[in-house]
Structure formats: structure tokens, C-alpha cells
Amino acid sequence: MNKRDKIDDIIDIVLPLPASAPEDADEPARAAQEAVKAEISSQREVFERYLRVADGAGAEPPHGDVLLNEIDRARTEMREAEDRMRMLIAYGREFITPQPYPLKALAAAAGMSISGTRSAYTSDETVSVAERTGRRPAPSRTATADTATESGRPGA
Numbered sequence: 844m845n846k847r848d849k850i851d852d853i854i855d856i857v858l859p860l861p862a863s864a865p866e867d868a869d870e871p872a873r874a875a876q877e878a879v880k881a882e883i884s885s886q887r888e889v890f891e892r893y894l895r896v897a898d899g900a901g902a903e904p905p906h907g908d909v910l911l912n913e914i915d916r917a918r919t920e921m922r923e924a925e926d927r928m929r930m931l932i933a934y935g936r937e938f939i940t941p942q943p944y945p946l947k948a949l950a951a952a953a954g955m956s957i958s959g960t961r962s963a964y965t966s967d968e969t970v971s972v973a974e975r976t977g978r979r980p981a982p983s984r985t986a987t988a989d990t991a992t993e994s995g996r997p998g999a
Contacts, residue, residue: 850894853913858887926968928953933964934972937980 860883864876898909932953935944950960969980 929964929968933968940981
């Protein structure tokens with residue numbers, strides 16, 4: 844049995860191998876599952892080489908430790924995902940015509956409250972969406988009409 848170390852554990856946490864296909868799965872399902880396992884195994888090998896080189900070099904900044912670096916990388920990925928979510932909410936509210944996505948639907952998809960979704964993005968995200976898509980935001984809608992649509996009450 845091979846001796847496991849911190850790097851082996853980090854790999855198992857970050858890139859777990861999927862379970863095998865069930866015994867009663869048909870051949871295409873088994874083949875698809877094996878293809879996924881092969882791809883993840885390949886990613887694990889590359890990741891292990893990266894971690895071992897970083898660990899052998901005393902690990903790279905910012906933390907000088909492979910575990911702390913992976914935690915930092917996970918935090919960075921979370922921030923990037925939050926940025927993406929804000930831009931997608933801005934897109935759903937500011938660029939979709941003739942009617943924007945309802946705040947209730949966006950809130951449910953984002954796991955946020957309606958009021959949190961309403962203030963989830965700023966003009967910076969709207970500008971970023973415009974730059975990335977080459978589109979312009981829809982003409983402004985009146986606050987009264989927008990609020991009435993969301994609450995179901997006129998002028999609420």
C-alpha cells in the first residue's frame with residue numbers, strides 16, 4: 844500500500860473520482876461514466892504534478908504551503924463566481940426585452956432574497972455586461988411600473 848500524504852488528500856478533496864456506473868447500467872451509460880472517470884483521472888495527474896512541484900519548491904506564494912494556496916484559490920474562484928452571478932443578474936434585469944426577468948425568479952435562482960437581488964449589481968456590472976456582449980441595456984423602465992410588476996400591486 845502506498846503511503847498517502849497531504850497532497851494525495853488535497854487531490855481527493857478537490858478532484859474526487861466519480862463512482863462507477865451501477866451494475867444494471869446499459870453499455871452507453873457505462874462508457875460515458877468511464878470516459879468521465881478517465882478525464883478526471885487525467886486532471887488529477889496534472890494537478891498532482893503541479894502540487895508536487897509547488898511543494899518541492901517550498902510552495903509558491905501567496906502562502907508558501909500547498910494547502911493554504913488551495914484554500915486561497917478556492918476563495919478566488921468563489922469571488923469570480925459571485926462576480927459572474929452579479930453580471931448574470933444585471934443581464935436578466937437590464938438587457939432582456941421586452942420585459943426583464945422577474946426579481947422573484949432571479950432571486951430563487953441566485954439563492955437570494957428579492958431585495959438582495961434588486962441591489963446585487965451596480966452600474967459597473969451593467970457596463971461589464973455591455974462590454975462583453977456588445978449590447979446596450981434596454982431603455983430604462985419606470986420604477987413604478989417595475990415595482991408593480993414585481994409585487995403585483997400598482998405603484999407598490
